Amino acid sequence: MIENTNRPSLTGLAETISTLTNSIASHLKESNHETPDFTTSSAEIPSNSEYEKLRIGLNSVALDLLRLVNGPKVGLRDFFTHHYEMAAWQVALEFDYFNHVPLEGSITLKELAQKAGMDEGRTLQVMRFLATQRVFKELAGETDEEHPFEHTATSAMIAREPLLKDVFLMQADEMFRAASSTSDSIRASPFKITFEGSPFALRHGQTAYKWYEEHPAYAARFSRAMAGVTQLHARQPSSTEFDWESLPAGTIVDVAGGSGYISLDLAKKFPQFDFIIQDISPIMLGQGKKLWTGDLESRVRFMEYNYFEAQPIKDATAFFTRQITHNLTDEDTVRFFRSFIPGLEACKPGTPMLINDSVLPEPGEGTAYEEHGLRQVDLAMWIGYNSRQRTAREFERLLAQADSRLKLVKVHSKGSMGLLEVQLSAAASQE
Numbered sequence: 001m002i003e004n005t006n007r008p009s010l011t012g013l014a015e016t017i018s019t020l021t022n023s024i025a026s027h028l029k030e031s032n033h034e035t036p037d038f039t040t041s042s043a044e045i046p047s048n049s050e051y052e053k054l055r056i057g058l059n060s061v062a063l064d065l066l067r068l069v070n071g072p073k074v075g076l077r078d079f080f081t082h083h084y085e086m087a088a089w090q091v092a093l094e095f096d097y098f099n100h101v102p103l104e105g106s107i108t109l110k111e112l113a114q115k116a117g118m119d120e121g122r123t124l125q126v127m128r129f130l131a132t133q134r135v136f137k138e139l140a141g142e143t144d145e146e147h148p149f150e151h152t153a154t155s156a157m158i159a160r161e162p163l164l165k166d167v168f169l170m171q172a173d174e175m176f177r178a179a180s181s182t183s184d185s186i187r188a189s190p191f192k193i194t195f196e197g198s199p200f201a202l203r204h205g206q207t208a209y210k211w212y213e214e215h216p217a218y219a220a221r222f223s224r225a226m227a228g229v230t231q232l233h234a235r236q237p238s239s240t241e242f243d244w245e246s247l248p249a250g251t252i253v254d255v256a257g258g259s260g261y262i263s264l265d266l267a268k269k270f271p272q273f274d275f276i277i278q279d280i281s282p283i284m285l286g287q288g289k290k291l292w293t294g295d296l297e298s299r300v301r302f303m304e305y306n307y308f309e310a311q312p313i314k315d316a317t318a319f320f321t322r323q324i325t326h327n328l329t330d331e332d333t334v335r336f337f338r339s340f341i342p343g344l345e346a347c348k349p350g351t352p353m354l355i356n357d358s359v360l361p362e363p364g365e366g367t368a369y370e371e372h373g374l375r376q377v378d379l380a381m382w383i384g385y386n387s388r389q390r391t392a393r394e395f396e397r398l399l400a401q402a403d404s405r406l407k408l409v410k411v412h413s414k415g416s417m418g419l420l421e422v423q424l425s426a427a428a429s430q431e
């Protein structure tokens with residue numbers, strides 16, 4: 001049990017760290033899983049709930065121990081250089097260092113700088129900084145100028161999984177720039193929260209969606225980044241946390257599904273379903289057409305649709321929407337939920353509307369480490385869209401505001417990819 005106290009003892013924390021580390025080592029051994037290391041051939045960490053629980057526990061305690069040992073001055077001095085660190089990452093990703101360094105062997109500084117199309121001095125600054133995070137490793141050179149570098153587990157992962165580069169560069173590029181306008185956006189509108197007034201809109205001169213529409217290369221990267229994010233999660237909750245087999249065969253409508261890559265995963269697992277991918281962006285839908293090929297092509301329809309308008313599909317087996325509400329202000333979330341009503345009214349009673357989005361814990365429900373991770377995304381939603389993440393109770397309130405017949409019938413899971421099941425009840429409640 002991890003105690004949440006303001007006066008933990010250093011040795012108590014160290015003992016918990018030791019116990020949890022031993023449990024992790026036993027878990028790896030019992031499941032025949034190799035112990036991770038920093039080399040390019042390192043095993044990935046296991047993706048199962050037991051390991052996840054131990055990992056989260058260890059992080060909570062180990063971070064607290066370091067906070068106490070470092071003290072606030074050292075801790076904050078370190079923290080307030082993070083934007084410079086992000087700048088180093090921006091360069092490494094933008095200039096493609098991860099793919100220029102070969103997965104086998106090494107590359108000299110000169111070759112790397114040449115391939116990146118920039119000077120050796122700044123390339124070395126970036127590489128040496130990243131090496132302190134165990135991202136790339138500098139080897140002993142034959143001359144003082146050679147500076148050979150090789151991959152580590154982290155840098156090799158980015159080279160091997162191209163979508164991850166898109167995930168990280170989107171953060172280090174347009175979102176990093178947007179984040180620097182946060183206080184300015186409050187000064188511009190201290191009390192009224194609108195999508196148009198987000199830090200992103202202020203920094204880039206347009207709301208995120210308009211900006212992506214006008215910058216197709218960035219829109220394509222955004223779409224790939226959304227697909228890449230799923231590779232960072234140990235679980236694929238949309239397919240495992242809801243009993244899809246319980247639904248009758250038919251059509252799943254993925255509202256604002258982007259390229260429809262989540263539905264694609266479902267389509268491969270559940271041949272009884274066809275899919276309609278709705279999205280306002282022809283670019284996102286266009287990306288999807290490249291993904292749904294072969295046998296899958298006949299099971300999908302791509303539809304341009306604005307989710308503030310009445311849902312046109314009247315014979316769905318289920319409506320599904322993922323990573324949308326956390327992009328919307330409260331007011332727009334209510335409008336979004338209301339748009340489902342004509343669809344739900346026309347479909348068979350009990351047709352589920354599945355909201356696959358972050359569902360925050362109630363205060364004190366999880367560890368500070370877990371909540372920190374969720375709150376990081378909460379801030380990202382603010383910066384990008386002037387939006388926020390919500391608890392199940394907050395979702396319930398907005399559903400009721402949209403239509404008193406919209407009932408949250410089950411919280412299938414909470415956390416970064418929570419899953420809420422909503423149905424339209426037969427009559428408005430008398431409460």
Ligand SMILES: C[S@@+](CC[C@H](N)C(=O)[O-])C[C@H]1O[C@@H](n2cnc3c(N)ncnc32)[C@H](O)[C@@H]1O
Nearest residue numbers: 226256257258279280281284305306307322323
């Ligand atoms: C964060 S992405 C989520 C995409 C996908 N559901 C996922 O989980 O990755 C938001 C999507 O909403 C789409 N979108 C934005 N405004 C919309 C609107 N008014 N109507 C329909 N789709 C919209 C965007 O084009 C984008 O594909």
